[in-house]
Every structure is written in C-alpha cells, then in structure tokens.
Amino acid sequence: MSTRYSVPLVFFFALALALTFGSGRTLAEPSTTSALPPPSAAAGSEAAAAAPAPAKADANAASAAVPAVTPAAPVDPKVVALRGEVAGLMDDLVAARARAAVLGKALFKTRIALRVQNLAAPDPVLAKLVLSLDGAPVYHGDSSTLTGDDVRAVFEGFAAPGPHVLSVEVEQRAQGNAAYGYTLRETYRFEATREKETELTLVLDDDSNLASDFPDDGEGRYDVRTKLRVKTRPLGAK
Numbered sequence: 001m002s003t004r005y006s007v008p009l010v011f012f013f014a015l016a017l018a019l020t021f022g023s024g025r026t027l028a029e030p031s032t033t034s035a036l037p038p039p040s041a042a043a044g045s046e047a048a049a050a051a052p053a054p055a056k057a058d059a060n061a062a063s064a065a066v067p068a069v070t071p072a073a074p075v076d077p078k079v080v081a082l083r084g085e086v087a088g089l090m091d092d093l094v095a096a097r098a099r100a101a102v103l104g105k106a107l108f109k110t111r112i113a114l115r116v117q118n119l120a121a122p123d124p125v126l127a128k129l130v131l132s133l134d135g136a137p138v139y140h141g142d143s144s145t146l147t148g149d150d151v152r153a154v155f156e157g158f159a160a161p162g163p164h165v166l167s168v169e170v171e172q173r174a175q176g177n178a179a180y181g182y183t184l185r186e187t188y189r190f191e192a193t194r195e196k197e198t199e200l201t202l203v204l205d206d207d208s209n210l211a212s213d214f215p216d217d218g219e220g221r222y223d224v225r226t227k228l229r230v231k232t233r234p235l236g237a238k
Contacts, residue, residue, distance in 0.1 A: 111197040114155040118146045120206035128171040134164055161194035168226055174211030188228045196232040203227040
C-alpha cells in the first residue's frame with residue numbers, strides 16, 4: 001500500500017519545487033531590469049550632467065577678458081596737506097599779481113633820477129661811492145667814472161609815489177698820501193611826487209687840508225660834506 005503512493009508523492013514534491021524556483025526567478029527579473037535606466041533616460045542624464053561644463057568655461061573666459069581692477073593706494077596725509085599749501089600759495093600769487101598790476105599803473109607814472117657832482121676832485125681821490133635807494137644798491141662807482149665837476153646821471157627808474165630813503169657811502173683818500181682819508185655814510189629822506197619825475201643831485205665837496213698841512217705844521221682839518229638837491233619836473237621834461 002505504501003509502495004503504491006510513493007511515486008505520486010515524489011512527483012508532486014518535484015512539481016512544487018519547480019514552481020517555487022520558477023516563480024522566484026520570474027519575480028527577481030523585474031527588480032534587475034528596473035535598476036537599469038532606459039537608454040534614452042541614461043543619455044539624457046549624461047547630457048544634463050555635461051551641460052554646465054561649457055557655461056563654466058565661458059565664465060572663466062569672460063573673467064579673463066575683463067582686466068583686474070587694482071584698488072587705489074591710500075593717500076598720505078602729508079601729501080594732502082602739501083597740496084593744500086600749494087593751492088594756498090597759488091591763490092596768494094594770483095592776489096599778488098592783481099595788486100602788482102594796480103600798483104604798476106601808479107609806478108609807471110612816478111620816476112626817480114639820481115645825479116652826482118664831484119666837486120671834491122682832484123684832491124682827494126674818490127675811492128668808492130655807493131648809492132642805495134630804500135636799502136637796495138642802485139649805483140657803485142669811483143673816480144674813474146666820476147671825473148671832473150660835471151653833473152652825471154647814475155640812475156633812473158620808476159618808484160612808488162611817497163616817502164623814500166637815499167643812502168650814501170663815500171670813501172675818499174688824499175692824493176699825495178693814502179694814509180689820510182675818510183669814509184662818510186649819510187642818509188637822506190625825500191618824497192617822490194605822483195606822476196612827476198623827482199630829480200636828486202648829490203654833491204660831493206671837500207675842503208680838507210689835513211694831508212697837506214699836518215706834515216709841516218702839525219695841524220690840519222677834515223672839512224667834508226655832501227649836499228642833496230631835490231626838485232620835481234613833469235615826466236619826459238628835460
């Protein structure tokens with residue numbers, strides 16, 4: 001009895017195993033195929049991944065084409081202060097030029113003429129004569145340029161109308177004995193008249209006898225003086 005049923009049981013057991021393994025293979029295959037994207041989807045993904053690369057390259061090229069901007073260096077405060085001083089000096093210069101232009105109109109209408117007459121020659125000998133106008137030297141001469149007793153013009157120029165100062169330095173030496181001599185310094189104040197020429201004539205005079213009398217008599221004197229004549233006349237008049 002038992003032998004009769006052994007064959008069918010084995011048959012049914014084998015059939016169950018086949019169905020079990022077969023169904024397992026069938027169920028496993030969809031999971032494997034679903035993990036792989038279709039060809040079109042894979043191509044699209046690769047194109048999407050590769051798409052940003054050209055944009056990045058274009059951005060790099062654009063940044064390379066634009067020159068780099070160097071930040072400005074900070075300005076030294078000393079330079080700023082110096083620029084301010086220069087600007088102030090320029091303003092002062094412009095103002096000074098304007099004042100000079102106004103003053104020049106008055107200056108060119110007022111003149112000063114200096115003349116010298118040497119009545120002390122030939123004894124003593126004029127070693128040096130220096131004339132200064134308002135502290136500025138305007139003439140330097142000696143006996144070689146001031147010979148005789150004629151009046152000689154030594155300076156002519158424009159000046160502002162009003163008070164001025166003429167300074168005189170005279171150095172004389174005895175003709176026969178250079179041990180005798182003197183240096184005389186004097187100052188004269190005068191006023192230049194507007195729109196006129198002021199003529200100053202300096203006269204050198206000397207009546208000394210010390211060099212000639214003292215060796216014989218043991219006595220003598222220095223008798224020296226300068227005189228200044230001042231007169232005005234119209235511009236251009238002779």
